[in-house]
Every structure is written in structure tokens, then in C-alpha cells.
Amino acid sequence: MSVTDYTGCIVQINPTKSRVDWEVVIGLEVHAQLLTRSKMFCGCPSSYVQGEPNSQVCPVCLGMPGVLPVLNSQAVEFAVMTGLALNCTIASRTQFDRKNYPYPDLVKGYQISQYENPIATDGWLDLEVEGRQRRIGITRVHLEEDVAKLQHVLRPPDPSYSLVDMNRSGVPLMEMVSEPDMRSAEEARQYLIAVRSILQYLGVSSADMEKGAMRCDANISIRPRGSIDLASKVEVKNMNSLRSVFMALEYEVLRQSSLLENDGRVVQETRGWVEDAGKTVSQRTKEQAHDYRYFPEPDLPPLFVSGEWVEKIRASLPELPRVRKDRFVSAHGLSDYDAALITGSKSTADFFEQTLGELAQENEQAQSANAKIVVNWLSGEMARLLNAGGIEISEAKITPAELASLIKIVETGVIGSSQAKVVFQELFTTGGSAMAIVNTRGLSQIVDVDSIMPILDQVIEFNASAVRDYLNGKQEAIRYLVGQTMKMTKGRANPAVVLDLLKTRLSDQIENGSQHK
Numbered sequence: 001m002s003v004t005d006y007t008g009c010i011v012q013i014n015p016t017k018s019r020v021d022w023e024v025v026i027g028l029e030v031h032a033q034l035l036t037r038s039k040m041f042c043g044c045p046s047s048y049v050q051g052e053p054n055s056q057v058c059p060v061c062l063g064m065p066g067v068l069p070v071l072n073s074q075a076v077e078f079a080v081m082t083g084l085a086l087n088c089t090i091a092s093r094t095q096f097d098r099k100n101y102p103y104p105d106l107v108k109g110y111q112i113s114q115y116e117n118p119i120a121t122d123g124w125l126d127l128e129v130e131g132r133q134r135r136i137g138i139t140r141v142h143l144e145e146d147v148a149k150l151q152h153v154l155r156p157p158d159p160s161y162s163l164v165d166m167n168r169s170g171v172p173l174m175e176m177v178s179e180p181d182m183r184s185a186e187e188a189r190q191y192l193i194a195v196r197s198i199l200q201y202l203g204v205s206s207a208d209m210e211k212g213a214m215r216c217d218a219n220i221s222i223r224p225r226g227s228i229d230l231a232s233k234v235e236v237k238n239m240n241s242l243r244s245v246f247m248a249l250e251y252e253v254l255r256q257s258s259l260l261e262n263d264g265r266v267v268q269e270t271r272g273w274v275e276d277a278g279k280t281v282s283q284r285t286k287e288q289a290h291d292y293r294y295f296p297e298p299d300l301p302p303l304f305v306s307g308e309w310v311e312k313i314r315a316s317l318p319e320l321p322r323v324r325k326d327r328f329v330s331a332h333g334l335s336d337y338d339a340a341l342i343t344g345s346k347s348t349a350d351f352f353e354q355t356l357g358e359l360a361q362e363n364e365q366a367q368s369a370n371a372k373i374v375v376n377w378l379s380g381e382m383a384r385l386l387n388a389g390g391i392e393i394s395e396a397k398i399t400p401a402e403l404a405s406l407i408k409i410v411e412t413g414v415i416g417s418s419q420a421k422v423v424f425q426e427l428f429t430t431g432g433s434a435m436a437i438v439n440t441r442g443l444s445q446i447v448d449v450d451s452i453m454p455i456l457d458q459v460i461e462f463n464a465s466a467v468r469d470y471l472n473g474k475q476e477a478i479r480y481l482v483g484q485t486m487k488m489t490k491g492r493a494n495p496a497v498v499l500d501l502l503k504t505r506l507s508d509q510i511e512n513g514s515q516h517k
Contacts, residue, residue, distance in 0.1 A: 041069030083120025137179030333368030358404030
């Protein structure tokens with residue numbers, strides 16, 4: 001892989017060799033759209049995705065002359081909640097500013113944001129990455145308005161053009177800026193997972209990166225380990241998934257280290273991640289910081305936040321992911337790994353608890369066993385089908401009650417594990433009743449001896465070699481015979497019954513002197 005640095009020097013990227021032990025320094029800027037009913041400074045609905053272009057607008061979000069913004073109080077409450085969840089200090093006085101820059105999706109020519117006096121500052125977030133505890137500093141949490149959306153139309157050889165949809169303009173946006181405390185792409189990925197989870201638990205944002213509800217810009221630079229001098233900082237944009245963030249940062253580490261090791265230089269610039277090509281590309285250089293000419297928003301007075309209100313919000317905060325994880329470990333006997341896996345998504349954790357509540361909990365041991373069974377279903381078949389469909393667990397047709405019914409059906413021996421997966425997939429796709437699917441599709445296990453014995457005799461007859469191995473002392477050969485029986489019954493025979501019958505039938509042959517040499 002080769003890259004061209006700012007000076008035109010072409011260098012090779014070798015991901016397996018490096019002459020220098022480089023330390024990576026990463027800070028993230030995360031933007032999240034807030035789940036308020038109306039926009040940040042007007043009464044237009046904030047749910048813009050399904051609306052016809054330019055249909056959910058008013059003079060305020062269109063930036064018409066003479067209009068006045070009115071602050072969305074729920075957006076402020078959501079920002080305070082997030083700041084508290086991120087262990088920040090909440091400002092008693094905060095203000096909004098005008099951030100001036102020209103761009104087609106910003107019709108006013110400025111964005112109402114916050115600069116010197118954000119709502120929340122000086123927080124932290126604890127992570128566990130590859131068995132190590134890491135504390136990432138949170139510089140600030142502040143509010144601003146989202147911009148309009150551009151749709152670029154490329155129709156060669158006809159002239160290209162861009163369309164503007166103002167529906168998104170003015171949607172409440174919360175920005176969370178980290179300290180440059182992350183030291184690997186994996187730490188950045190885990191940080192994003194943790195932030196997304198907190199936002200979802202608080203109910204302030206869907207935090208869906210694929211749908212644009214959470215966006216991330218990364219600042220990355222490198223230095224020889226032990227040095228305090230950093231190479232130029234590069235900002236990476238256009239990353240719309242956790243995978244994109246991880247891969248873009250991994251690419252940048254290789255690109256920057258290769259440049260420096262081949263007498264090139266890393267230029268301060270903004271780069272965009274190109275998913276199809278698997279690389280970052282230069283968008284614009286930033287040799288000097290852009291002058292946004294911030295000044296206080298003249299149409300919004302300073303906002304004073306009382307300590308009593310902050311404490312009232314603190315007392316109303318829901319159980320957050322880390323606390324819920326610890327509770328799942330202590331109350332349900334889950335391992336740290338399983339608990340972290342389940343609580344990473346609030347909807348998955350809710351599904352887990354609701355399913356567990358439908359199952360009998362005679363004692364602590366039974367509760368722990370049931371919890372592990374539910375985890376296995378959620379991390380196995382459920383995760384596989386959700387990933388394949390690209391959907392959230394809330395969009396699946398299966399309910400916690402029916403997953404619990406399916407687990408009970410398996411435990412009572414009505415169906416086996418292979419049939420259970422068939423039932424689960426149908427429940428996932430169409431919903432309905434687990435038992436009804438079993439009956440309709442004829443999936444119940446065969447436990448009747450008279451029904452199994454003729455099939456067993458055929459298996460013994462057609463697999464003389466395996467029978468001979470078993471009779472000569474190779475105990476594992478009987479597993480093969482059980483598998484062949486299950487195959488002939490399309491998985492419906494009860495394997496425990498089959499195993500017992502096989503042992504009995506083959507023991508009879510040994511007693512009758514039919515052992516083969």
C-alpha cells in the first residue's frame with residue numbers, strides 16, 4: 001500500500017514493520033441528535049427523516065431576516081443529564097454564541113453553538129479495554145443546532161448540482177469533546193460504544209450512527225513513545241459506523257508512521273474516510289486554525305442553571321450501563337464478559353431482563369442457569385439475525401415472552417436444539433407462538449421407542465464399521481451412530497433416548513458373542 005504525503009513524496013505503508021515504537025494520541029468529537037419533539041430554536045418537529053424535503057421548516061430554521069430563536073428547554077435538560085452521566089461539572093451560567101462560517105447547508109451564514117461557556121465541563125468516562133482500565137477525560141458537553149442536508153447529484157456528462165433539504169436545519173445537536181487520552185483505535189471504538197450506550201440509557205438520543213443520529217470526528221497524531229512532541233494533528237471525518245472509525249484510525253496510524261519513517265511529514269489537515277477504498281483522503285489543509293469569529297448570540301440571553309434543578313435531574317437519572325452490568329453479575333451470576341455484552345445496548349439488556357422474568361426462578365442456581373441460557377440466545381442467534389438484517393432488537397418480531405416459551409419447550413424435551421433454532425428464526429421474522437410453530441411444522445421430538453427402533457436398526461446395519469469400532473472398545477464411535485440416527489430423523493429424535501437405546505442394543509450384541517475382531 002502506498003500513500004503520497006503533502007510534499008509529494010510517495011511512501012509504502014507496511015502494516016507489519018515499523019522502525020519506531022510510535023505512540024498514538026486520539027481525541028474524539030461526538031455529535032448526537034437529541035430526541036426532543038421540536039427543534040432547538042423553533043417549534044418545528046425534529047423528526048425530519050420521513051418528511052418530504054423542505055416540509056418541516058419555518059422562518060426560524062430557514063434563517064429568514066428578523067426572526068428570533070427561542071431556546072428548547074428539554075434540550076438543555078438532556079445536556080445536563082448527559083453531563084452528569086459523564087461526571088462533568090455543570091455550569092451555573094452558560095451562554096450561546098454565533099459560530100460564523102460560509103457553507104451551502106448553513107443558510108444564515110452562522111451556527112448558534114456554545115464556545116467559552118458550555119453547559120458541562122471537566123468530566124471523565126472509565127473504560128475497560130483488553131483487560132486494562134482506562135479513564136478518558138471529557139473536555140466539554142455543549143449544545144448547538146444541526147445544519148441542513150445537501151444531496152449532491154452527479155449526472156455526467158450533464159452538469160452536476162446539489163440540492164438542499166432544510167428539514168434537518170435546527171435539529172438539537174449535542175457535542176461531547178474528549179481529551180486526547182485514547183492510545184489506540186480500539187480504545188476509540190470502545191469509547192464510542194460507551195458513549196452511545198449512555199445516551200441510549202438516558203433516552204436523550206437514539207445514537208444510531210448509521211442513520212446519522214450520532215456522528216464522530218477524530219483527531220489523531222503520533223509521536224515516538226516517551227516523547228512529548230507530537231506530529232501534526234489530523235482530523236478525520238465522514239465515519240458513519242464503529243467499524244469505520246476503527247478502520248480509519250488504524251489506516252491513519254499506518255499512513256502517518258510511514259510518512260515520518262520515510263522522511264516525509266504529516267501536514268495538519270482534514271481528511272475524509274472512503275469506505276469503499278478503505279483509506280482516508282485529503283479534503284482541506286488546516287495549517288492555521290480556522291477563524292470562526294465567535295461572539296455571544298445577541299438574540300439569546302445567558303442561561304442560568306440552578307443547583308437545585310441540577311440535583312433534581314441527578315436524582316432522576318436512570319440506572320446507567322456500568323451499574324447495570326455490575327448488578328447483572330451479582331444478581332444473575334453472569335460473567336463480566338457476558339454482562340458487558342448484554343448491557344452494552346439498553347434494548348438488549350431490557351429484553352434480557354424481561355425474558356428472565358418469564359422463566360421460573362426456583363433458586364439462585366436455577367436463576368443463574370436461566371440467565372446464561374438467555375445470554376446465549378441473545379448473543380448467538382439473535383445477534384446473528386440482527387446483524388444479517390441490519391436492524392435493532394426492537395424491530396425483531398420475537399418477544400421476550402415467546403423466547404421464554406421456546407426455552408421452556410427445549411428444557412422439557414419437546415424439541416431439540418436444532419429445531420429450536422428453526423423456531424427462533426420464524427419467531428424473529430414473523431412473530432407468533434413458539435408452540436404453535438412447533439405443532440404446525442411438526443418439529444416435536446420423537447421419544448417413542450417403537451418409532452425410533454426401526455430407524456436405529458437401519459443405522460446399525462448401514463454403519464457396520466462404526467458398530468465394529470464400538471464393540472472393540474472405541475467408545476466415541478457411538479457418537480457417530482447417534483449423529484446418523486439424528487440425521488435420518490431430521491433432528492427430531494431425542495438424542496438422549498437414542499443414546500440409551502443404542503447402548504442397550506449394542507450391549508446385547510456383546511453379550512450374545514457377536515463382538516467383531
